[in-house]
Amino acid sequence: MESVGPKNSLLYKDFESHPAAVVKCGRGIYLETEDGRKILDATSGAAVACLGYDNCEVRDAVALQLMDLSYCHPGFYKAKVAEDLAGFLVDSTNGQMSKAILCGSGSEAVEVAVKLAKTHFAHLPTPQPERTHFIARTGAWHGATLGALTLGDFRGRKDPFVDLIPQTASRVSACSTYRGLRNGESEEAYVCRLAQELDDEFQKIGPHRVCAFVAETVGGSASGCATPVPGYFPAMKAVCAKYGALLILDEVMCGMGRTGTLHAWEQESIVPDIQTVGKGLGSGYGAISAVLVNANLVDSFRASGKGFAHGQTYMAHPLAAAAALKVQQVIKKENLVANVRNMGDYLGQRLKSRLSSHQFVGDIRGRGLFWAVEFVVDKHSKKPFPANLGLNGRLHARGMKKGYEIALFNANGTYDGYAGDHFLISPPYIVTEAEIDDIVDRVCRVIEDTFAELVELAPKVQGLNGVQ
Ligand code: PLP
Structure with missing residues (x-):
């Protein structure tokens, strides 16, 4: 007998034809x-x-944290355990990224990344407030909130809300050896073609209007684990650099060890300006995600003396941070x-x-x-x-x-x-x-x-x- 989903929770699969297992x-x-x-x-x-x-070690770490501190408002305080987790994340990048912002889900992390990128340009000594456009990729998934849907390309989840979604993103082809690489084309030629397509998109939008190019380092749910060919990300980053735009890598799904290095970009010979991580960070023991910010951006924020206008009640939650910190320690130890x-x-x-x-x-x-x-x-x-x-x-x-x-x-x-x-x-x-x-x-x-x-x-x- 298939079990039927709880009567009181209406999730998208809790319909009679698709009963969710309890x-x-x-x-x-x-x-x-x-x-x-x-x-x-x-x-x-x-x-x-x-x-x-x-995992008993994670379970015990959460229980101990609950005995010490269940919550403190992220606008007034910093929970010690959240600071420790942020420190772990920064250290894990060998000093390339120098700040971590802890959030509650992958979609939130993506929204924070987008807002942070825009704020960066607004705070430069010569501000560039017109940089409000994002270039994303076909087959992308960056989350379910309205801002994240702007970047995504998962039609089934996006189309019903298209009239609510900010129209601030356009799209270039993803890197896909199965669907994108032409018969007889070398990987080098393919990379050149994709870089040219990105360059053309900058020209079409107006390079001074583009804030960032956003990509999953290894494609996730919508594109099905599409891996970049060698040289792809350096070429895309070079186009961003040519026009002074940022590179945001969304590693909510592919990050935190999933592809064989802690950060998927470590296999791509580049470092992003902003990076998101999520799912594997807390391994499901806590609802947590993070945005890692490149040292260069942090320096420029510092020099501006201005802050980043963002706050959410459950950011950097101590229980989720305790879970994630222990998860990461176990991954390292074992x-x-x-x-x-x-x-x-x-x-x-x-x-x-x-x-x-x-x-x-x-x-x-x-x-x-x-x-x-x-x-x-x-x-x-x-x-x-x-x-x-x-x-x-x-x-x-x-x-x-x-x-x-x-x-x-x-x-x-x-x-x-x-x-x-x-x-x-x-x-x-x-x-x-x-x-x-x-x-x-x-x-x-x-x-x-x-x-x-x-x-x-x-x-x-x-x-x-x-x-x-
Ligand atoms: N970014 C990527 C690459 C994802 O795969 C996902 C979720 O699948 C998200 C963002 C959104 O994360 P969440 O579902 O935790 O909001």
């Missing part, structure tokens, strides 16, 4: 539901729970980022060896413990499945059924002009080789059985005729 407890990398299912969480929620669900690299390589190999030849698997891509499988009707044309099929929803639903019991983070992808289907596999950093084997076995069964059902349905589904 989770009773979490153990290791498994979630146990009220109706007796033990779900292998292959996605850490959505790349959140990097330590799994029952050398878990190395495990992300090793297990990530293994996961990538296993997925490729089992699924590359599958008729409907178009691409398998990722880095560290951050992988996506993208589905296409036809490998040659890369044509996606018809949207009305709800393929990614079907894959997720099958994974949650008895006999499969694996959580896959399904998404309606948005890839450079295409809408399609993929799911993410982003297990906790504590995952073992045996658990990865189990994940890959279950993933293969989910895919086989979902497509077996679809092929039976094929004659009835518009756009699927001929699939076998």
Whole structure:
């Protein structure tokens, strides 16, 4: 029996057709539901729970913090534990970033990053208040609040609110070897083409009006773990520098170790001006995110003698900060980022060896413990499945059924002009080789059985005729 979501909470999936499983407890990398299912969480929620669900050290750190200080207003005080966490974050960048602003969610961090970038230009000795435009990328997801939706490109979540969203962003192509790199084109030529596209966009908007270029260092939910090709970010940063604009990297999903280094930009030979982190920071033990600010920007803020007009009641919350600080200490002590690299390589190999030849698997891509499988009707044309099929929803639903019991983070992808289907596999950093084997076995069964059902349905589904 599928359990039905709590009657009192209306979440977007709590409708009768999509009953959410009611989770009773979490153990290791498994979630146990009220109706007796033990779900292998292959996605850490959505790349959140990097330590799994029952880390005792984190639990004790939160309990101890609760005994000392539950809350203090961030406008009047600084909680000691929040200062310690900010110090940890700054140190983790080898002095490249020199301030951390602690917030409550990824969307808030993105909003803070945008406001901070604008404030930077307003506070320069010769102010540049006209820099209010942001250039983002196709297939981006930066969060659900109105300001963050401005930057995002996840049509399903954005379109219903388009008349409320500030129109202060435009878009250039994301970097995607699967969808963007042309046949026979070298990666160097591809990077030049993308840099030229960004340059053209600056020219179109008016370079003096552009505040920042905003990108996920490794694409997340909407683009499905799209990894940059070598040289991409240095080229994009050079275009920003040419026009005096900032580079904001959103690492809410791909940051804090998920791709095999604490900060994903460490693998890109650049340092951003502003960076966001979120999900992996608190590993789900606390609702927390952060904005890291480059030393150069901080110096210029300091020189201006002016502040940053931003405040929220639950910023730098002591309980969330205590959780995040302990999570990060455990990750360091147990050398878990190395495990992300090793297990990530293994996961990538296993997925490729089992699924590359599958008729409907178009691409398998990722880095560290951050992988996506993208589905296409036809490998040659890369044509996606018809949207009305709800393929990614079907894959997720099958994974949650008895006999499969694996959580896959399904998404309606948005890839450079295409809408399609993929799911993410982003297990906790504590995952073992045996658990990865189990994940890959279950993933293969989910895919086989979902497509077996679809092929039976094929004659009835518009756009699927001929699939076998
Ligand atoms: N930025 C990125 C890259 C994300 O992946 C997300 C969430 O998926 C967000 C921002 C928004 O974070 P939150 O859902 O915590 O508000």
